[in-house]
Amino acid sequence: DGGITQSPKYLFRKEGQNVTLSCEQNLNHDAMYWYRQDPGQGLRLIYYSQIVNDFQKGDIAEGYSVSREKKESFPLTVTSAQKNPTAFYLCASRALTGDQETQYFGPGTRLLVL
Amino acid sequence: AQTVTQSQPEMSVQEAETVTLSCTYDTSESDYYLFWYKQPPSRQMILVIRQEAYKQQNATENRFSVNFQKAAKSFSLKISDSQLGDAAMYFCAYIEAAGNKLTFGGGTRVLVKP
Numbered sequence: 001d002g003g004i005t006q007s008p009k010y011l012f013r014k015e016g017q018n019v020t021l022s023c024e025q026n027l028n029h030d031a032m033y034w035y036r037q038d039p040g041q042g043l044r045l046i047y048y049s050q051i052v053n054d055f056q057k058g059d060i061a062e063g064y065s066v067s068r069e070k071k072e073s074f075p076l077t078v079t080s081a082q083k084n085p086t087a088f089y090l091c092a093s094r095a096l097t098g099d100q101e102t103q104y105f106g107p108g109t110r111l112l113v114l
Numbered sequence: 115a116q117t118v119t120q121s122q123p124e125m126s127v128q129e130a131e132t133v134t135l136s137c138t139y140d141t142s143e144s145d146y147y148l149f150w151y152k153q154p155p156s157r158q159m160i161l162v163i164r165q166e167a168y169k170q171q172n173a174t175e176n177r178f179s180v181n182f183q184k185a186a187k188s189f190s191l192k193i194s195d196s197q198l199g200d201a202a203m204y205f206c207a208y209i210e211a212a213g214n215k216l217t218f219g220g221g222t223r224v225l226v227k228p
Contacts, residue, residue, distance in 0.1 A: 031214070033214075033216075035216075037157075040220075040221070041220060041221070042118075042205055042207075042218030042219055042220050042221055043159075043205075043216070043218045044218075045214075045215050045216070048214050048215075050214070056214075058215065059215075088157060090159060092159075092216075101147040101164070101166075101209055101211065102147075102149070102161060102164060103209075103216055104161065105151075105158060105159035105160075106158070107156065107157070107158045108157050108158060110157075
């Protein structure tokens with residue numbers, strides 16, 4: 001099946017620890033995105049990438065890092081510099097041709113701080 | 115900066131009845147896209163419907179339809195013949211044409227009473 005997968009579903013982070021959230025898509029989409037959702041709120045953009053080996057900061061990039069070594073993959077690292085990482089993280093992708101304005105989302109990862 | 119406002123934190127509807135969710139947005143752009151996403155308890159964001167700003171005709175998808183008023187910057191969602199599976203958070207979102215950042219409203223929780 002074509003789609004976007006995120007793993008793990010739940011992730012626990014200890015103080016001072018870096019953790020990495022996985023996002024993979026087999027839709028052959030060019031662009032990929034990471035959003036953060038806090039309880040009772042909408043989504044906010046962390047980082048996005050339109051092509052391999054290139055990415056841009058979104059509105060709340062501080063304390064996060066990304067890489068885009070393959071078209072299919074866009075992992076997000078939550079670093080120890082992110083002081084309030086507890087949130088729900090959603091990955092999205094979209095094609096840059098055809099239906100190019102629609103972003104499709106993965107199932108999300110819930111990150112909790114121990 | 116673009117903003118999206120959903121003024122109804124929660125709406126309740128009887129099964130088989132109709133409910134309308136409000137969304138207003140602020141932008142100086144003339145070419146953009148609007149979306150309604152559904153977020154059920156699983157928390158995955160599911161595209162419900164999308165509207166291109168250059169199209170005067172309101173989009174419809176089965177039981178879901180929109181009332182797009184470009185001059186008023188209003189984009190409401192009507193859910194007809196409501197079903198128990200429609201119970202979820204609904205988010206209105208905006209993106210500029212060729213833009214990368216989806217701007218979300220705060221969401222409206224829809225409760226469906228049997």
